[in-house]
Amino acid sequence: MAAENGGRLSTTAKIRISFVAVASLLALYADYISAIGILNQILLGLVVLFVSGMIIKKIGSLNGGYGVYMISTGKGIGTINRIAKSHKSFWNNMALWGIVLGFGIFSYPIVKGKISKGTFAFGIFTILFILLLVTPYFSYSLQFIDLPGLQARIASAQTASASSGVSPLSYLSLVITVVFGFSGFVFFSLLLNSFSILLAVFAIFQHFAANGIVTTKPLQGVIPGVAPIIPGLDIPLIAGVIALAILLVAHEFSHGILSRIFKVRIKSVGLLLFGIIPIGAFVEPDEEKVKKLDAISQNKIFSAGISANFVLMFVFFVPMLLLLVFALPHIYVQKLIVESTTPGFPANGVIAPGAQILSWDGVNVSTLSQLEAAAAKDVPGSVVTVLTNQGGHSFIAKPENGSSRGFIGVDVGQVSSPVVNTPLKSTEYFLYTVFALSFMFNFLVAVVNLLPLPGFDGKRIYDASVKDKRITNFLAAVVVVTLLINIIPWI
Numbered sequence: 001m002a003a004e005n006g007g008r009l010s011t012t013a014k015i016r017i018s019f020v021a022v023a024s025l026l027a028l029y030a031d032y033i034s035a036i037g038i039l040n041q042i043l044l045g046l047v048v049l050f051v052s053g054m055i056i057k058k059i060g061s062l063n064g065g066y067g068v069y070m071i072s073t074g075k076g077i078g079t080i081n082r083i084a085k086s087h088k089s090f091w092n093n094m095a096l097w098g099i100v101l102g103f104g105i106f107s108y109p110i111v112k113g114k115i116s117k118g119t120f121a122f123g124i125f126t127i128l129f130i131l132l133l134v135t136p137y138f139s140y141s142l143q144f145i146d147l148p149g150l151q152a153r154i155a156s157a158q159t160a161s162a163s164s165g166v167s168p169l170s171y172l173s174l175v176i177t178v179v180f181g182f183s184g185f186v187f188f189s190l191l192l193n194s195f196s197i198l199l200a201v202f203a204i205f206q207h208f209a210a211n212g213i214v215t216t217k218p219l220q221g222v223i224p225g226v227a228p229i230i231p232g233l234d235i236p237l238i239a240g241v242i243a244l245a246i247l248l249v250a251h252e253f254s255h256g257i258l259s260r261i262f263k264v265r266i267k268s269v270g271l272l273l274f275g276i277i278p279i280g281a282f283v284e285p286d287e288e289k290v291k292k293l294d295a296i297s298q299n300k301i302f303s304a305g306i307s308a309n310f311v312l313m314f315v316f317f318v319p320m321l322l323l324l325v326f327a328l329p330h331i332y333v334q335k336l337i338v339e340s341t342t343p344g345f346p347a348n349g350v351i352a353p354g355a356q357i358l359s360w361d362g363v364n365v366s367t368l369s370q371l372e373a374a375a376a377k378d379v380p381g382s383v384v385t386v387l388t389n390q391g392g393h394s395f396i397a398k399p400e401n402g403s404s405r406g407f408i409g410v411d412v413g414q415v416s417s418p419v420v421n422t423p424l425k426s427t428e429y430f431l432y433t434v435f436a437l438s439f440m441f442n443f444l445v446a447v448v449n450l451l452p453l454p455g456f457d458g459k460r461i462y463d464a465s466v467k468d469k470r471i472t473n474f475l476a477a478v479v480v481v482t483l484l485i486n487i488i489p490w491i
Helices: 011-032 038-060 077-085 088-111 117-142 150-164 168-211 237-261 287-292 295-326 368-374 423-448 457-465 469-490
Strands: 063-065 068-073 266-274 277-285 332-341 356-360 383-388 391-396 410-418
Touching (some): 011 237, 068 277, 077 088, 088 457, 168 423, 237 295
Antiparallel strands (some): 068 266
16 A cells, blocks of 8 residues: 555554544445435445545545545556466457447447457347347346345336336347447436436426426335445445445456557556545556557557447356355245335235235245145135234135125235345355345446446547547437436435
8 A cells, every 4th residue: 555655654644544444334335234215324434435535545644535545556566467468369359349249249349350250149148138138137246235225126027027027228229239239328317317307306396387396206106227236235334345446347357358468558557435435446658659549559549348249248147146046045944024015905805014924724835836835715795814023813705896805905916035044054144145245336337338438448449439429418418417317216
């Protein structure tokens, strides 16, 4: 760890920084387990990180500001040099593969004459493989992200997909991604979510015009397209830090490796932290030498980090899948939770939302299929006995909409929760958490980096490949507008 003036930190400074880091870690953990609400947790966590970052910056005389500071060093450059000297063909092909993933069929003018037909076809095949066979598993990773309404939205989407099949928008997204790569995918996703948010805002204005009352209910079903992901606040602390650190180091080291392959000197490497949370890593090449390279060499350097993140996505996907199939069935237990009760039916006001249903008509139930089978014999006028974790109840079933079935008026959802009551289960669940988060975060970092925004790899690829800068500036402006719209649900 180097100080701003190039000197090393004293032992006293290291001890003081360690004390601040531990105190910050404990404060974040206390915030994570508190019951003050997710938005308050995020705000409090940001304050903790801001204050700890400012203190650490001052103690170590580090570059940075507003709680963010940079740790730079010369360590790691030797490792980058050694890797760059071996398997040059692999790293070149991986970078070209990443360009195809990033820009799909549209990337052909960029890589024409520099990529084999097999590598190009493999890139297009990889796009289809990811969309059709990999992305459906992101729902397993999203369960570790604690954002308002996210889990309900996932469950709703899964139910809608199961009942109506693949939507036309899914086919459109598939076509766009094959043609324009994952840059088109992320751009289309932001536009689509922006449209949903604007429709919700329009509904709010309509309600106000008709009733003179402002309601935010239409926005409650919309997930913000932009959200803070902070270990210890909305994702697990230790697993989240490990996942972020791995993807950031791999991303930046890959930039450095391709830079060295093209004889560009690396000045320094390091980490960017907010408080104690790594939010970025960097490899600082000689930018003047990078600018003197031809366009395809520059694009290989710029796409290297994106390519590495796609590779890591697959690397973590495999063990996540293995644990999902072989370990998690022994860790997770299924529960039936009452989500709401219907006014006018016997259970309303008797069984509270959040109660767990243990048995129905004397039959132990823990899944919706078991509940459906147990309740199949209920008819209007029959006695229905329900045992919950809050007590037992008996009701007289009532008909609904002329149905021959009897109902007591409870809406029930099935939830899964881990039971990690042994060291083996705890270890398996922790590893599963790390793999699941790494799997998803590597994908997200790869596709978001393709956006044509300043400081993003995508912007540098556009600048090196598109002569008319007005096109790049227009796309960047559209992305900025969509990002601002996607923040609206947080306001």
